Amino acid sequence: MTVYFAPSALTEAVAYKKANPATKIIAGGTDLLVKFYEELDSLAGLMDISRLAELKVVRTGEEVFIGAGVTHEEIADHPWLQENVALLCQGAAEVGGPQIRNRGTLGGNLANASPAADLAAPLIALGATVELAGAQPAALPLEDFFTGPGQTKLQPDQIITGVKFARPGANQGGAYLKLGKRKAMAIATASVAVLVTLEKGCLADLCICLGSVAPVPRRAKKTEDILRGQKLSSLDLGPALVQLQAEISPIDDIRGTAQYRRQGAEVIFRRALLQAINNLGVEVNG
Amino acid sequence: MAKYPLELTVNGQKHSFQVEADLRLVDLLREKLHLLGTKEGCGKGECGSCTVLMDGKSVTSCLVLALQADGAEIVTVEGLGGESALHPLQQAFIDCGAVQCGYCTPGMLLSAKYLLDNNPRPSREEIRRGLAGNICRCTGYVKIIEAIEAVAEGRYGR
Numbered sequence: 001m002t003v004y005f006a007p008s009a010l011t012e013a014v015a016y017k018k019a020n021p022a023t024k025i026i027a028g029g030t031d032l033l034v035k036f037y038e039e040l041d042s043l044a045g046l047m048d049i050s051r052l053a054e055l056k057v058v059r060t061g062e063e064v065f066i067g068a069g070v071t072h073e074e075i076a077d078h079p080w081l082q083e084n085v086a087l088l089c090q091g092a093a094e095v096g097g098p099q100i101r102n103r104g105t106l107g108g109n110l111a112n113a114s115p116a117a118d119l120a121a122p123l124i125a126l127g128a129t130v131e132l133a134g135a136q137p138a139a140l141p142l143e144d145f146f147t148g149p150g151q152t153k154l155q156p157d158q159i160i161t162g163v164k165f166a167r168p169g170a171n172q173g174g175a176y177l178k179l180g181k182r183k184a185m186a187i188a189t190a191s192v193a194v195l196v197t198l199e200k201g202c203l204a205d206l207c208i209c210l211g212s213v214a215p216v217p218r219r220a221k222k223t224e225d226i227l228r229g230q231k232l233s234s235l236d237l238g239p240a241l242v243q244l245q246a247e248i249s250p251i252d253d254i255r256g257t258a259q260y261r262r263q264g265a266e267v268i269f270r271r272a273l274l275q276a277i278n279n280l281g282v283e284v285n286g
Numbered sequence: 287m288a289k290y291p292l293e294l295t296v297n298g299q300k301h302s303f304q305v306e307a308d309l310r311l312v313d314l315l316r317e318k319l320h321l322l323g324t325k326e327g328c329g330k331g332e333c334g335s336c337t338v339l340m341d342g343k344s345v346t347s348c349l350v351l352a353l354q355a356d357g358a359e360i361v362t363v364e365g366l367g368g369e370s371a372l373h374p375l376q377q378a379f380i381d382c383g384a385v386q387c388g389y390c391t392p393g394m395l396l397s398a399k400y401l402l403d404n405n406p407r408p409s410r411e412e413i414r415r416g417l418a419g420n421i422c423r424c425t426g427y428v429k430i431i432e433a434i435e436a437v438a439e440g441r442y443g444r
Contacts, residue, residue, distance in 0.1 A: 004290055004307035004353055026351070033310075033349045034330050040308040050354055073343070097419020098400065100331055102343040103350065184418030185332065 003045035010054045013159055014133050016047055021156035023047045027055075027069060028103035030096065031112040055107065055161060060084070065131075067162040068107025072119075076101060084167055086279070087174035087193055091122040094178045097185050107160040110145065113152045113216075114187070120146070120217040121193035122176045124209040128165040134158035143209075146216035171204075172197050175275035177268040178211075181255070188212045189256040190264040194272040198280055203230045206273075212255070213248040213265050220247040220269075232277065232284050241266055294355050296321070297365030303352075311347035311355050312336045315362055323363035323392045327421070334420030337393035338362050344400035346419070363392035366399065374442035375399060375434070382433035386424030393420050398434045407438055 005023070007013035017023060022044035026032050029050075036043060049055060055069030060080045075081060075092035082089045095101050095109070095118045109119045110130060124143045132138045134157045142163065145152050154160065168174065174195040180186030191211035197204045206227055208220040226240045250261035277284045289304040296319060303318060315321045315338065324347060327335035331346040338347045339361040367373035375398050378384070385391050394417065401408055401416035408416060413431050422430060436442065 002307035003288065004351075006353070006356070026354075029349050029351065029354065030331055033351070037308075037310070037329070046307060046351075048351070048354055051357075096331070097334065098397065098416060099334060099337055099344045099346045099419045100349075102340075103345050182418075184415060 002040045002043060004048065005045065006048040007052065010052060010133060010159075010161065013047060013049055013052060014157075017159055018135065018157045020045060020047075025049055025111070025159065027105045027108045028071065028100075030100050030104040031108060031114075049107075049159070050105075055105075057162070060167075062167050063164060064167055065162055065164050066106055068105060068110075068160045070106050070162075072096075072101035072104050072106075072109070073098070075106065075119075085122075085126060085165075085174070087122045087125065087176040087195065087276075088119065090176040091118040091178075091191075091193065094118045094176070094180075094188075094191075100185075106163065110142070110163075111152065111154060111160055113146050113148075113150050115146075115149055115214060115216055116188040116191065116212040117217065118176075118178065118188065118191065118211070121191055121209040121211045122174070123163055123165065124217055124219060125174060125176075125193035125195040125207045126165040126168070127195075127207065128163040130163050131161045132158045133161045139164070143219055148215050168195065169197070171199060171280065173276045173279040175272040175279065177272045177275070179264045179268050187255060190250070190261045190268060192265065192269045192272045194269070194276045196273070196276045196280075198232070198277065198282060201232050203227055203232060203235070203277075206276075208244075208269065208273075210248060210265055210269070213250040213261050215249075218248060220244055223247055227273075232282060235284055237270060237273075241270070244269060290353055292353055292356050294357065295359045297361060305352050307351065307353060309352040311338070311340075311345075311350040311352050311360070314352040314355075315347060315360070321362050321364050325389055325392060327389070331419075332421070333390075333393075334397060335390050335393045337396045337420065339396055339400060342400075342403065344397050344419075361396070361399075363395055366395055373399075374437050375402075378433040378436045378442055379430070382429050382436060384425060384429040384433040386422075390420060390422040390424075394422065394430055398430075398437075401434070402438060408434075410435065413438075 055067040057067040059065040072092040178191040325335040327333035
């Protein structure tokens, strides 16, 4: 029979997880119950962190913190986040439908570690670190957190408490685009988040992260290298698009073929890049 | 078998239970409270027929453990209105022919209520997005959208 425990404070949750490392953590349950409902008995137990107030915090400012228990709907509808990190709100708004967004959480989206996770790509593009509670508090770049489909560096005694990232500057713009079978309720066939930094008419810096085209959300660093420093007036996407193909490794599955993903990734990457630049009020062709 | 205490409010009435951890909110509503308006369709959060309001927010009750609703306020379709006093959305669904087999209707009504609670004058596109988590296999959605528009336009009072 399933053992159930709902801690009332984070310290209590950490102590319980240390004593019961095999316990599964449940928050919104929108992934966990889909996967495990018919075999809940096989789980060592459930620790329900869905009502932990400490994980529901959003701190805005030069350094942004979003707690693991914040729901997709709360991110998508957050006025300050919409103003400052629209690409993250776009990702949150793309998750499932309203009912799923009302339950599903940021921490769950990361812990579930789907290569298609709609929050992972925008957060990686923002350079986010994931904060972990455990015997020792720890933080690591989200980019390095995922190790394979459904797999992360999270240790059995650790709990994701949230993500942290710097507020993008006035010369930084972003976009998140998702290709799926429907406009809603679809798991991404391919997705891309782009964050650009513009200086003196140049693409001074950028970060590209793609979803659903590799075993983990994948940075396209060499594609970034090709584009970094280019003048916006003579932006040449050709070589970058060739490099992009070399940095992804999509597979055939029920949501699409590898070939379709390659074509789709290229299209949405181009659109996202131009959208990110346009969002800063700069017209550009490419 | 281990049982855990649970207190929650359903359609304005307080209830206390001792339940097992694997009982879902949809099971509690249907089997313990005999509120059969809430339907289970897919059991995977895809179809929306088990939609209820939990603390004012629409949720698929097949993906919420009953114990996760401890302390919560739940509204099911029975709490929306009854035969003697239909909710405007219910009356609009009838008038617009938005009901065929009826299986999706309770979930559609609660998703529509959540939408209008947060956005009283939604565009047609916003209505469609608001219903994105509810599947109807009969109507083709058009009459459901028209019924919600009718309420949003104030044709059923405010």
